[in-house]
Amino acid sequence: MRLVDGTHRPDRHGYAGAAREAVEQAASSFGPLTMPRSFKGATRDAWQRYIFPAGWLDASREPSAIAFCELWGEMRRAPLSFQAAKHSQLRAYMADLGLTDERNRPAPERSETDEHFD
Numbered sequence: 104m105r106l107v108d109g110t111h112r113p114d115r116h117g118y119a120g121a122a123r124e125a126v127e128q129a130a131s132s133f134g135p136l137t138m139p140r141s142f143k144g145a146t147r148d149a150w151q152r153y154i155f156p157a158g159w160l161d162a163s164r165e166p167s168a169i170a171f172c173e174l175w176g177e178m179r180r181a182p183l184s185f186q187a188a189k190h191s192q193l194r195a196y197m198a199d200l201g202l203t204d205e206r207n208r209p210a211p212e213r214s215e216t217d218e219h220f221d
Contacts, residue, residue, distance in 0.1 A: 133162040139169060146176030153202055164200055171196035 113119070138150045149172040154160065160168065174193045178185045197203050 136160055136162055136165055136168060142172065144176060145179035146172045149175035157200065157202065159201060159207060167196050167199050171200060
């Protein structure tokens, strides 16, 4: 994330070209995430809503993404029997996948102009 949002300093981060190549190599070695064909209903909806738009994820996070979607589907099918321990697991998977990190969310579009700053 530092390469995208932060200031790149060669003394701390190395040369920018080498850093970009390392990131591209890591992304290409794992490949993209693919949704399992067995996903149906709420599990499929969770993949489409949370995992598919998360462009920072690659196949190295596939086991966590699958487990998250399966837990989500289980919670949606029977919310009253979904145990507290599974809620903790669900939150842990969301954190592991970066779904709770606000830096990964797109900036909100401004619909109105501000009289003081525009």
